[in-house]
Structure formats: structure tokens, C-alpha cells
Amino acid sequence: MIAPLAVALGDPAGVGAEVTAKAYAEAEARALPCFFAVGSRRALTTAWKGPVVSIETPSDAPRVFDDALPLIEVEHDEEIRFGEPSLEGARCALDSLEFATGLVKSGAAGALVTAPISKSQLHAIGFDHPGQTEFVAERCGVATSNIAMMLAGPELRCVPVTMHVGIARVPELLTADLVAARIRATARGLVRNFGITHPRIAVSGLNPHAGENQLMGDEEVRIIAPALEQLTGEPYDISGPWPADTLFHPRARAKYDAVVCMYHDQALIPVKTLHFDEGVNLTLGLPIVRTSPDHGTAFDIAGTGAARPDAMAAAIALADHCAQQRKLYDRDAE
Numbered sequence: 001m002i003a004p005l006a007v008a009l010g011d012p013a014g015v016g017a018e019v020t021a022k023a024y025a026e027a028e029a030r031a032l033p034c035f036f037a038v039g040s041r042r043a044l045t046t047a048w049k050g051p052v053v054s055i056e057t058p059s060d061a062p063r064v065f066d067d068a069l070p071l072i073e074v075e076h077d078e079e080i081r082f083g084e085p086s087l088e089g090a091r092c093a094l095d096s097l098e099f100a101t102g103l104v105k106s107g108a109a110g111a112l113v114t115a116p117i118s119k120s121q122l123h124a125i126g127f128d129h130p131g132q133t134e135f136v137a138e139r140c141g142v143a144t145s146n147i148a149m150m151l152a153g154p155e156l157r158c159v160p161v162t163m164h165v166g167i168a169r170v171p172e173l174l175t176a177d178l179v180a181a182r183i184r185a186t187a188r189g190l191v192r193n194f195g196i197t198h199p200r201i202a203v204s205g206l207n208p209h210a211g212e213n214q215l216m217g218d219e220e221v222r223i224i225a226p227a228l229e230q231l232t233g234e235p236y237d238i239s240g241p242w243p244a245d246t247l248f249h250p251r252a253r254a255k256y257d258a259v260v261c262m263y264h265d266q267a268l269i270p271v272k273t274l275h276f277d278e279g280v281n282l283t284l285g286l287p288i289v290r291t292s293p294d295h296g297t298a299f300d301i302a303g304t305g306a307a308r309p310d311a312m313a314a315a316i317a318l319a320d321h322c323a324q325q326r327k328l329y330d331r332d333a334e
């Protein structure tokens with residue numbers, strides 16, 4: 001039995017509360033597990049007119065869940081203006097994330113699901129992590145080089161080696177050790193969270209045509225190929241570096257379980273193109289399960305009722321699946 005899942009509601013001016021509430025309203029039809037929200041009551045009750053019951057601890061959630069969305073309230077006193085993020089709202093988003101992470105780390109909640117935050121708003125209140133991924137890793141005591149940010153949909157899973165950095169910095173940040181660490185985190189994550197016993201991982205190049213014999217860049221021979229050599233003998237099927245432009249069509253996708261890409265957009269564009277409404281961001285390499293819908297705060301549609309809950313529902317379902325899968329894996333490993 002997995003403890004109820006904690007869903008941090010994200011930025012109160014965004015669509016986090018709406019998609020969480022809509023996912024709750026469809027929980028039975030989507031066979032979602034018991035979960036509770038952590039965040040602003042005002043945002044939740046402004047976004048949604050359904051029943052919400054405040055709870056004190058995650059263990060209260062199961063007795064409430066059939067009749068109302070359970071909520072652990074986080075202080076947030078300002079008027080809700082969807083689409084107009086504020087510093088107060090950013091503080092609430094961060095407090096919600098911090099509290100929900102603590103509940104999962106303690107074992108009181110079974111997995112962490114995070115609704116979107118605005119990175120620039122969080123930075124404005126002094127948050128010095130690139131995103132929630134790195135924040136949760138730090139709270140779990142795991143170096144960011146040992147995690148992997150996987151974007152996953154029904155037909156494609158991708159992991160970027162460099163994450164939230166400007167494109168000009170990508171070449172200087174790529175090292176053989178970092179590429180090897182991300183591949184390893186990806187492979188282990190596929191085993192532990194998805195039950196894929198012998199993962200097949202394709203690794204992309206950085207440059208056009210994977211450098212074309214160094215005519216268009218040498219990172220493939222200088223950095224990526226040595227990273228693959230470091231992993232020789234590990235029980236995974238790793239291939240590459242492959243030209244990124246021919247790595248995502250249907251026949252190519254049949255040959256791997258995940259692609260490790262060199263930078264954010266190389267990994268996220270294919271996943272969001274194929275799976276925008278159901279894509280999930282999953283952090284691999286943590287002692288806890290953490291997922292998030294692949295989309296952002298969607299300030300442009302927040303408060304209009306137009307936000308689709310599919311990605312949030314997929315994030316909750318995948319968090320539950322991974323938590324179950326890990327239990328089996330850990331039991332077999334004993």
C-alpha cells in the first residue's frame with residue numbers, strides 16, 4: 001500500500017490548482033490513487049467550485065478523498081489574480097513545495113507531484129536553484145550531477161544532460177563524466193521506476209550530423225564517445241552518439257527505451273511535440289518519487305477554465321506507478 005501522494009499546487013496565479021482539482025474530479029474515471037493538495041486554499045477554491053476539505057496530516061486524506069479534495073493549507077492571504085504572478089504567490093509556491101517535499105521524505109506521503117512554478121518569480125524571492133528538480137535533489141541530499149530530468153510520454157522518454165542553462169553555455173558544461181552520470185541515472189531509473197530490466201539507451205550528438213567526422217564540431221569524439229566508453233561493462237545497451245535529427249521518428253523510437261540528449265530543447269521539443277497534453281517530468285536518481293506535468297504555469301489561460309488536466313493526471317498516475325514499481329524492485333533486491 002502506497003501512502004497518499006502529495007501534490008504541491010505551484011504558483012497560485014497559474015493553472016496548478018485548476019489542473020489538480022480537475023484531475024481530482026476525474027480521479028475515479030482515470031483510476032487515480034488517493035492524493036492530497038498542498039498549497040493555497042484561495043487559489044484552489046477560486047479555480048474550482050467543488051468540495052475541498054482541509055486536513056492536518058496525509059493520513060487524513062483517505063477518509064476524505066471519496067467526497068472532497070483533501071488540502072494541507074499553506075498560508076497565502078492575498079487576493080487571487082490568475083495570470084498575474086506576485087512575490088507573495090511565489091513564496092506560497094515555495095512553501096508548498098518545501099512542505100510537500102518534507103512529507104514525502106518523511107514517508108508520510110508516498111510520492112511528490114509538483115504543479116508548475118514560475119522560475120523567474122521564484123528567483124525574484126531569492127530562490128537560487130534553476131528549478132524544482134534541482135531544489136528537490138538538494139533537499140534529498142543528492143548532487144544534481146547524479147539525477148536525471150526525464151520527460152516521459154507514452155511513446156518517448158528523453159533526458160537532457162544540461163538542463164536549465166543558456167544555450168551558449170552548453171558546450172562548456174558538457175563533460176564525459178557528466179554525460180556518463182546522466183546515462184547511468186537514466187538507466188538505473190528505467191530499471192527501478194519502469195521495471196525495464198535491460199534498458200536500451202540512445203545517446204544523441206551535440207552538433208549537426210553528430211559532428212560529421214569533426215567537420216561540424218568535436219564534442220562527439222572528445223566528450224560523448226569517451227562517456228560511453230566509461231560505461232562499458234555496465235548492464236545496459238547504450239549506443240551513440242547519434243545525429244539528433246534522425247533519432248525521434250517512429251522507426252528510430254522502436255530501438256530504445258530512452259534518449260539522452262545534450263541540452264534542454266533537444267530533449268523537450270520531441271516529447272512536447274508528441275505528448276504535450278500527457279507528458280510527465282520525472283526526476284530520476286532521488287530516494288523519493290517526484291513527478292510534474294510537462295507544461296508550465298500557463299499564465300495566459302489561468303483562470304479561464306481552459307487548462308487541460310491530462311498532464312497532471314498523467315503525473316499523478318506515473319508517480320503512483322513508479323512508487324509501486326520501486327517497492328517491487330526493492331523487495332526483490334533484498
Ligand SMILES: NC(=O)C1=CN([C@@H]2O[C@H](COP(=O)(O)OP(=O)(O)OC[C@H]3O[C@@H](n4cnc5c(N)ncnc54)[C@H](O)[C@@H]3O)[C@@H](O)[C@H]2O)C=CC1
Nearest residue numbers: 115116117118119292294295296297298300301306307308
Ligand atoms: N515544472 C515546472 O514548474 C515548469 C514551469 N515552467 C514555467 O512556466 C512558465 C511559463 O512557461 P511557458 O514556456 O509559457 O510554458 P507553458 O507550458 O506554461 O505554456 C505554453 C503554452 O501551452 C499552454 N498550456 C500549458 N499548460 C496547459 C494546459 N494544462 N492546458 C492547456 N494549455 C496549456 C499555455 O496556455 C501556453 O499557450 C515559465 O515561468 C516557466 O518557468 C515551465 C515548464 C515547467
Ligand SMILES: NCC(=O)COP(=O)(O)O
Nearest residue numbers: 131132133134268281292
Ligand atoms: N522545462 C522543464 C522544466 O522547466 C522543469 O522545471 P522544474 O520541474 O525543474 O521546476
